Amino acid sequence: MKLAISLGDLNGIGLEIALRSHEEIAQWCEPVYCIDPTMLAWGAALLGLDVPQTMQVHPCGDVFDITPGRATKASGKASYHSFLKALGLVQANKADALVTLPIHKEAWHKADVLYKGHTDALSGLLKEDAMMMLGCEKLFVGLFTHHIPLKNVAKQIKKKPLTHFLIRFWESLHVRPIGVLGLNPHAGDGGVIGREERVIAKAIAAANAYAGEEVFMGPLVPDTAFTPRQLEQFSHLVCLYHDQGLAPLKALFFEESINVSLGLSVVRTSVDHGTAYDIAYKNANPSCKSYLNAIQSALVLARKRENFTET
Amino acid sequence: MKLAISLGDLNGIGLEIALRSHEEIAQWCEPVYCIDPTMLAWGAALLGLDVPQTMQVHPCGDVFDITPGRATKASGKASYHSFLKALGLVQANKADALVTLPIHKEAWHKADVLYKGHTDALSGLLKEDAMMMLGCEKLFVGLFTHHIPLKNVAKQIKKKPLTHFLIRFWESLHVRPIGVLGLNPHAGDGGVIGREERVIAKAIAAANAYAGEEVFMGPLVPDTAFTPRQLEQFSHLVCLYHDQGLAPLKALFFEESINVSLGLSVVRTSVDHGTAYDIAYKNANPSCKSYLNAIQSALVLARKRENFTET
Numbered sequence: 001m002k003l004a005i006s007l008g009d010l011n012g013i014g015l016e017i018a019l020r021s022h023e024e025i026a027q028w029c030e031p032v033y034c035i036d037p038t039m040l041a042w043g044a045a046l047l048g049l050d051v052p053q054t055m056q057v058h059p060c061g062d063v064f065d066i067t068p069g070r071a072t073k074a075s076g077k078a079s080y081h082s083f084l085k086a087l088g089l090v091q092a093n094k095a096d097a098l099v100t101l102p103i104h105k106e107a108w109h110k111a112d113v114l115y116k117g118h119t120d121a122l123s124g125l126l127k128e129d130a131m132m133m134l135g136c137e138k139l140f141v142g143l144f145t146h147h148i149p150l151k152n153v154a155k156q157i158k159k160k161p162l163t164h165f166l167i168r169f170w171e172s173l174h175v176r177p178i179g180v181l182g183l184n185p186h187a188g189d190g191g192v193i194g195r196e197e198r199v200i201a202k203a204i205a206a207a208n209a210y211a212g213e214e215v216f217m218g219p220l221v222p223d224t225a226f227t228p229r230q231l232e233q234f235s236h237l238v239c240l241y242h243d244q245g246l247a248p249l250k251a252l253f254f255e256e257s258i259n260v261s262l263g264l265s266v267v268r269t270s271v272d273h274g275t276a277y278d279i280a281y282k283n284a285n286p287s288c289k290s291y292l293n294a295i296q297s298a299l300v301l302a303r304k305r306e307n308f309t310e311t
Numbered sequence: 312m313k314l315a316i317s318l319g320d321l322n323g324i325g326l327e328i329a330l331r332s333h334e335e336i337a338q339w340c341e342p343v344y345c346i347d348p349t350m351l352a353w354g355a356a357l358l359g360l361d362v363p364q365t366m367q368v369h370p371c372g373d374v375f376d377i378t379p380g381r382a383t384k385a386s387g388k389a390s391y392h393s394f395l396k397a398l399g400l401v402q403a404n405k406a407d408a409l410v411t412l413p414i415h416k417e418a419w420h421k422a423d424v425l426y427k428g429h430t431d432a433l434s435g436l437l438k439e440d441a442m443m444m445l446g447c448e449k450l451f452v453g454l455f456t457h458h459i460p461l462k463n464v465a466k467q468i469k470k471k472p473l474t475h476f477l478i479r480f481w482e483s484l485h486v487r488p489i490g491v492l493g494l495n496p497h498a499g500d501g502g503v504i505g506r507e508e509r510v511i512a513k514a515i516a517a518a519n520a521y522a523g524e525e526v527f528m529g530p531l532v533p534d535t536a537f538t539p540r541q542l543e544q545f546s547h548l549v550c551l552y553h554d555q556g557l558a559p560l561k562a563l564f565f566e567e568s569i570n571v572s573l574g575l576s577v578v579r580t581s582v583d584h585g586t587a588y589d590i591a592y593k594n595a596n597p598s599c600k601s602y603l604n605a606i607q608s609a610l611v612l613a614r615k616r617e618n619f620t621e622t
Contacts, residue, residue, distance in 0.1 A: 227561050
């Protein structure tokens with residue numbers, strides 16, 4: 001399998017992570033790095049690292065001065081070009097999936113990039129609606145709603161859109177069982193503490209009927225959904241709002257987590273951390289766990305897509 | 312220090328936990344067990360355990376047939392009497408704190424007890440408003456709202472009641488710093504995703520002004536409030552709703568957690584599990600962690616109360 005890798009902001013830690021992880025990754029797949037060769041050599045020299053001879057490069061972007069830890073117009077422009085190049089390779093079937101290293105939003109803004117970040121750019125460029133999933137092998141959490149005020153969450157719990165989300169989620173992953181959380185304390189306690197669980201139960205039933213098997217289970221009691229016993233049963237959970245999923249996930253698996261965009265015409269995974277400007281080019285030997293997990297998940301998802309030949 | 316211990320439902324695992332933990336607890340304090348001596352001897356015999364000679368008993372309740380794993384009128388009545396006796400000892404200054412082992416709600420109902428559980432009974436009998444705190448030494452979580460539908464949470468975020476809660480919370484514990492979580496994703500992201508964080512910030516400022524020092528910090532970003540780095544800084548967090556606090560807490564510290572009632576005229580702690588009827592009197596050697604932690608926290612809180620001579 002071939003993975004197109006965008007290097008992210010070259011003033012951040014992305015390049016160091018890519019260089020330090022290459023030998024390991026090259027044992028699993030054929031990574032293609034979207035970066036100008038001069039910039040690659042220069043960045044590696046600044047880091048005191050060798051450029052592995054087996055590194056396959058797709059040249060893109062301009063040559064500019066690396067200024068560690070600073071959001072510049074040049075770093076923003078180069079990281080956007082790296083992203084566009086990597087995305088283009090996947091769209092042209094020259095790579096099986098896209099893995100992104102972190103960009104810096106301020107640098108994109110300085111470079112007049114219209115989008116706020118990767119997910120926003122993917123939705124805009126592909127004109128598709130991405131589903132957000134975060135986590136690691138032990139636990140992936142899909143989010144039905146994301147960046148909306150808590151007071152508006154309950155209103156979004158409607159049978160049709162939730163059913164649609166569950167079906168798309170399942171079609172993207174083909175795993176089972178998938179747990180679906182309730183909205184209220186104790187999952188409503190039989191209707192005593194809120195009634196949204198009835199709607200959730202109906203959406204689960206409809207999605208299972210569509211799938212023709214019992215894929216989804218729930219509504220689960222939210223405050224015990226992340227205990228060791230539950231995680232033995234469910235490696236995938238659908239959460240109804242941002243903090244319901246991400247607070248327990250980050251409590252348990254902070255360093256390992258990755259970000260996955262589901263429901264798009266391309267497979268895309270990403271690290272779940274930022275450019276870490278404070279430790280860039282300082283020989284800090286940053287954790288590569290999230291990146292390695294992003295690579296592995298991209299391979300798993302790309303293989304699934306091959307098997308199920310969805311488009 | 313003297314602790315009054317109510318044995319909970321004698322058809323459950325409470326007695327086994329008390330017997331197995333007594334020697335250890337007796338090294339820390341003077342525990343007083345509220346139980347009929349015949350029942351104690353009988354239960355121990357059923358369990359195949361000796362009754363430690365140093366066990367101090369305050370007789371209460373009737374003699375009845377122990378029927379392991381069944382919620383009966385007799386077990387309900389006896390557990391209510393044990394609770395009343397233990398509470399009475401603390402109110403009469405014959406003990407410094409109350410520690411409760413689990414009762415069974417159905418058994419209380421069968422015995423015509425008016426209350427649903429311990430916390431409900433404490434509020435009713437003492438005519439005081441209990442604050443709920445759950446957790447263990449590494450992390451305690453105070454809940455500003457408990458068993459209300461999620462859609463009603465945002466409405467409860469008002470400056471005066473939140474300030475009042477924070478002040479009572481601090482006066483019950485005298486610890487700092489205490490983190491206060493935001494309500495919305497990314498704590499509102501500067502007002503872009505909800506505005507309740509302004510109210511929360513004002514309540515924090517008012518409570519700190521009352522305390523005369525910076526006790527409370529926040530509003531914290533909810534989804535990173537439980538990461539290892541944050542828990543190094545905060546051992547106490549105030550959460551605004553049930554699952555915001557309890558889902559991450561139970562993900563991290565399921566077996567160790569206890570339940571603490573704050574803001575009452577008596578110090579009361581409890582295990583955070585139920586009667587576990589399925590393993591009662593089966594030589595299952597249940598975990599005593601939660602009970603031992605409940606004992607230790609009762610001692611810490613009772614000592615603090617002595618030092619600060621609150622009433």
